[in-house]
Amino acid sequence: MTDITAPGPATPRPAADLMSEIPGAPADDRHLTVLSTGDVAGIAITPADVLDTVENAYRTLAAGLSDNPRKLTVKPRDGHSVAYAMLGRDGSRDVVAVKTSYKHGLDKSRDAQHYYTALTLYDDITGLPVAMMDCGRVGALRTPAVSALLARECAAPGARAVLVIGTGTQGRLALPFLLTALPGLERLMLYGTHPDGIEAVRTRLREDFPDRSLEVVTDVRAAAEAADVVVATAGQHTPAAVAASWLRPGALSILVGHGLAPSTLHQADRVVSTSRAQMLVTGTDMADEQGGLPPVDAEFPQVLAGTAAGRTAPGERVFAYNSGLVVTDIALGHRFAQLALAQGLGTRVPLWR
Template sequence: MQLIDAATAAALPFPRLIDALRAMFAQGCSVPPRHVHEVPAPGGGFTSLIMPAWLEGRYYGVKTINIAPGNAARGLPGLHASYVLHDGSTGVPLALMDGSELTNRRTAAASALAAHWLARPDARHLLVVGAGRVAALLPAAYAAVRPLARVQVWARTPGQAQALAARLRGQGLPAEAAPDLAAACAQADMVSCATLATEPVVHGAWLAPGSHLDLVGSFTPAMREADDACFAGASLFVDTPEALQKSGELLGPLSRGVFTAEDIRGTLQALARGECAGRRTPGERTVFKSVGTALEDLAAAIAVWESQPR
């Protein structure tokens, strides 16, 4: 069994990873419900998710991801994951991969894939809200689907935004810290939020007509990055139907009648298969909400595995 560490997984270019996700959404694979376990321990314990998926006769993969909010007080990341890819016919383990890096990269790639269909073709200005590990990957992912002329970063701690902007400039991206979130939202063509917020950070009144809003962070009912006005009058898309059951981003507005489940225009699978249209007009405001799926993990793991020398 091959060991593929974070550096190896990170070597997979975003254009190839985005293409792998698009192909897997179009093809489909088996994705049973994830297992969720609360693991008690001193200091609060953690939540463990077990996420299997397979392509019949080809590949079988399982991600174990542990989420420990109390780790911040210990100076540790709150999320740790591992991914084991197996032969889909024999069950033989092929590779053990750094699941955290895999998750971060496939999450950013899914946002960029959605923007491929939902952002205006002439969109050039990206605003990233957040400065964590996924936020740091979003500009490079978006650059694979739109030629970025300006990247702004906003975070609650200005120093973190400035540090991330400097790192992005080191990657050749035209990045700067945004001191005023409302002003930055008003100017941006694409706003991508990757935070752990539990109260709205972005407000619909700030968003420009024709803009695209990407919401990554809210993956539990208690989390939320956008206010109700972000959804009112917008064309709404999700990565999978599961988003409607999991994300406080959607559950709150749904309960208040801001929109209905029938107002969701489509999923990534429907977009990849051509079963629904993406953006229809330049002035249309689009919103994409993701919660992640084991399909994306499997697609990313296969892409990493098949890129390795044999």
């Protein structure tokens, strides 16, 4: 992936500093900088940069410096749509943000669905708005970064084989992030049902890691039995449903979308979640016959902070639940705002006039 020339993410800059970089447009309380889908899409950023940004957000949350309240959800009785609202504060950047997400057509094919998500950032020092942006790419990059960090912290020592299930956006981005976090991975397996998606995964891998090869599998069970790490990113109509009995001792299964049977959670030796509360909201499809979910042994921010263990023994079968935390969207959105405004991107809108 093309590298960037903008400053690295090690020391987040105050939001107020970003606004001063828009030519001829000083920060005020009446204008909002809008970063469109095209603005955000044109920003080059490496997987390593994204990983560092997301990890810092988790560590700041674990230190008690950030706030990540439980998300609000509304859904009609027939389940044809779902909407979320998430509010949070990043303590290392002094930024408050609101993220909204709306998906329509859950009862239809992926091509017939509508999805909109936006992130609005405010500087909590000056009290001024920073930017409003399409959050699609932010979420698309944040999620595989979290999966890669989960793999780094929770995979058994010496993990060499990974199976990715699904060829949508998350399936396409999974391997570059996994290889960045776990360069020792050698066998890269992919299960998918869409030829175009499989080719897209192959193309993306070739762009980021041209020396690595992809193994497309058709026998999900055999691939799962051989994998040290299984990352399930598929859509809800996938025929894949990896069972706990297929997993080898020490295997790590990471749930992002679909592709794992509930037994991988209920029969796991250890359960790690990005958030217990979020898992209760968005993990209901993994509930047992009584509608229950097993207790979470560790939350991932504490794992990264070293106050909880991702695994306690090499032979444990670990289940990791990857649900989005808005503090990671805030951190990565702020990083994109930093890069975008440094390049003069964005449109100033007199929203409050």
